Amino acid sequence: MAGNFELQGRHGKSRVRVSRVWRRPAAAGGDIIVEWNVAVSVVSDCLPSYTSSDNSAIVATDSIKNTVYVKAKECTEVVSMEEFAVILGRHFTSLYPQVSEATVTIVERPWERVVVDGKPHSHGFKVGVEKHSTEVIVKKSGSLLINSGIQGYSLLKTTQSGFEGFVTDRYRLLPDTRERIVATEVTAWWRYPFEHVSQLPSKPFCFTQRYQDVKKVLSDTFFGPPDVGVYSPSVQNTLYLMAKEVLTRFPDISSIQLRMPNLHFLPVNLGSKENPLVKFADDVYLPTDEPHGTIEATLSRPMSKL
Incomplete structure (x- = not known):
């Protein structure tokens, strides 16, 4: 006092x-x-x-x-x-x-x-x-707490992403679509289960390798198989699947928090209906990150809090 x-x-x-x-x-x-x-x-x-x-x-x-x-x-x-x-x-x-x-x-x-x-x-x-x-x-x-993460992990796919079924009201202008670019810059934080210095493995635990492993799982889940990919109905669903796969693959991670802004690629249409100078056909976009959607969530094992 x-x-x-x-x-x-x-x-x-x-x-x-x-x-x-x-x-x-x-x-x-x-x-x-x-x-x-x-x-x-x-x-x-x-x-x-x-x-x-x-x-x-x-x-x-x-x-x-x-x-x-x-x-x-x-x-x-x-x-x-x-x-x-x-x-x-x-x-x-x-x-x-x-x-x-x-x-x-x-x-x-x-x-x-x-x-x-x-x-x-x-x-x-x-x-x-x-x-x-x-x-x-x-x-x-x-007592010990170890969180690790990744910052600035940029991911993009040119197809296999949609925007449909969201709340339709007078303020929503974007139409439903099953074809759009999805891009994000992932920020992730995950927690290791060691709660006391005595719990640290006697043989050094390779945190650096686990970081590389998590990074690969996040990327692989986002993109899907290299030949066909995987459809993303929303950034929310893709985020959940990425987080779930990390916890499924690595029992030494107790929880993970993901933040994935939706960085927009806006279709370019120039001109009027009568005189279109450029008509969009899934090929020309205006990249913009302001404003952008912000999606984040934390996925934890039972009895684990980030």
């Missing part, structure tokens, strides 16, 4: 950019590089720093920043960013008695190995598009 008021605070360091290279010979797959944008936020018992001039209990944000680099150096073996976030969280909650909780958020810049003459390059990389992200919360008690 601070006087007659209740005070809660947290502090930390954001936008700590760190890159780590693990050197490996070409025969072992070549070098590995990651680039992470790290944010650390701690809850600590430092009330006097807010109510008076006593800063003796504050873990300096400069220390928090420098710890990110020190811990990256100490990771002599390849670690996923989820593992790195747990390492940071456990450090802050164990080293400092006054710190009761640490939240570590990391967004990865997607450096991808290049292929030259059909062979993966040992030390050459290019920047990809969609970004892997994670948020890890560690408490002094060892």
